[in-house]
Amino acid sequence: YARAAAEIADPPQGFGVDxxxxxxxxxxxxAMAAAGHELWDTIPAVATPHGWTWHHVSGGRRMELVPVEVKALLRxxxxxxxxxxxxxxxxxxxLQETRPAHFRLPKGAVAVxxxxxxxxxxxxxxxxxGAYRSFLKAAGG
Known part of the structure; x- marks a missing residue:
């Protein structure tokens, strides 16, 4: 079911699970955005594509991108x-410093x-x- 995979560096000392x-x-x-993967064509480099989630493979630092439905069903x-x-x-x-978040709109005119x-x-x-309907259409849901 994996659409993409990435090897992640070891965590820094003192990190918690979250x-x-x-x-x-x-x-x-x-990593996927830098590699030019098509799912990252219209979203910020650090965002996970809609409908997908990352799965940590046991025994290493490999991450696999799987459909959210698959991960939810396979506890x-x-x-x-x-x-x-x-x-x-x-x-x-x-956070050491806070700043406003700015979201880019999808490339298409209407995302939803x-x-x-x-x-x-x-x-x-x-x-x-009405304003919320417009926001959902422009922002992708």
Whole structure:
């Protein structure tokens, strides 16, 4: 099921499991973007493509990009649980400096169609506010 794979460097000393998960995902995304992988053509280099997630392969530092549905259905005790980091340390360290986040819009004019928005509204049972509908269409959902 893997669409891509990346080898990630060993974690720094003192990392907890949540810090490792976050930095591994960002590192794998950056590696795939730098390699010119087609899934990173329209998204920021550190973002994971919509509908995909990273899986830590047990026994090493290999990450595989798999469909989110596959990972959700196949519950497992994955490679992250066997990595040499502090498994009891949770959360991440506070940012040393904060700054506003700026999101780029997708290359296409509309990333989410009107039909998709209407489908979500049907599932929710009510119409979303106009400004939020516009945001969802432009930002990709």
């Amino acid at each position: 810090e490792l998960r976050l930095t591994d995902y960002v590192s794998a995304n950056a 497992h005790h994955g490679g992250l649980a066997t990595t040499d980091v502090d498994q009891d340390r949770r959360g991440t360290r506070p 169609s009107e039909q998709q928005i209407q489908g979500v509204e049907e599932d929710l049972g009510y119409r979303l506010p």
